[in-house]
Amino acid sequence: MDYKAIEHEQLLAAGEKLPIIIFINIFIGAITIMMMWSDVPYRYLLSWIALLISSLLLRLALYLTYKRSTVETTPVWNRYFIITSFFSGIVWGMVGLLIEFYVAEAHQGFEVFILGAMAVGSIVTATYIRWNYLAFMIPMLLFPSIYYFLQIDVYHHFMGVMILFFMVVLSISSINFRNIQAERVISFKKLSNSEQRLKEITSSMGEGILVIDKNGILEFMNAEAEHILGWNFDEIKNTDLHDLIHLHAHGADNSCIVKKAYLHGEKNHSEDDHFKRKNGEIFPISLTAAPINDDHKTSGAVIIFRDITERKEIEKQLSDLALTDRLTGLYNRGSFDETLSYELERAQRYNRSLSLLMLDLDYFKKINDTYGHQAGDDVLKKIANVIKQSIRGSDYPARFGGEEFIIILPETENSKAVELAQRIRKTLENEPIAISENETIHVTTSIGVVTSRQGITTQTLLYLVDKALYKAKRNGRNQVSL
Known part of the structure; x- marks a missing residue:
């Protein structure tokens, strides 16, 4: 422990x-002057006022310059404080003598109030520096006590003894008060050093670390946590940061793993949690919350978290690849089969309508043979875009295979399904498709439509929609068949 640095902080x-x-000093000095004005001879009173002003100027000069001190020059500056306190003590000690000599006996009790208040009040302000308080108190009280002992009556002797006893009590109190102040500074420096050491250790970690107390108040935050959350520790220390950033913080205690840690002493981990940044952005995190135990009691929690936004995006991309057709962006055959089974079961359970549209591009082989497979791919993408723009959010479009597309239409009667099919057919017929910079083509599509009924199976439904599509092709293509 650097005790020189501690003494400088005390200074x-x-x-x-x-x-x-x-x-x-100014306030009590003004009251004292008014009390002595009519009794004390002016030459003595003015001399004392001059000494009081001198002591005030010394302290003012000290206040204006003390910040120039350094750890190395602390002993010199300590002496400056002690000298000014000693001089001020002499000035106030002279007040006691002036009151005893010149002020009426009925007002001499005010002397006890002045000197006692100054002596007691200075414990709080003058004990930061060793000997500083004693340098003020001893000369201030010693003058009146010597005067009392020089008197011949018991009353004055008793007053002298009481002042000496008062000096001893105040001296002990000042020493104890200074020790408490020093212990606080030492404890604070130890805590600061520990926090700094912890911050250095955790600065290279890839995880964010938060330490909160038993009330959820933030006590520590490492550099990675600052980087992830956008908060600087000094901005939010001693605040309920958990309540600010954790989306589960406002829920029940048993639903938030952080609250479980600092309230109930439970350790938990989650790969599906969310925090909120300073800018309001919500992002996914991997989170571990563990209790901090002191003497078998939970005193807080440590929270270790990692931003998993990139991982979640990769998982979504992989999931999309497993469910969608890479060329068109529509769902693939596998995800379609699962969805059709689910939607048909739901429609039959609640006695709702379910329709299917099956689309097949007319003369697609001719397009591939004439313009190449890249042109064929562009045509398939165009059909997929038209389908996406034509359907509802609850509909489920998929590439069924080759140039065939299929759409699940939940809660849709056959008339509405035919209406949608005609709209898609006309859009494709009327919109040209660019296959090169200078050439466009028009394509047509045949569409079969079927609506489910109670007891029908997915296999039968697919058979019937395929049969409707075949009928549309057989009757001349570029049409809708129900």
């Missing part, structure tokens, strides 16, 4: 108290 703390000391 700076003492300097911060100087404005309070100056104000108290």
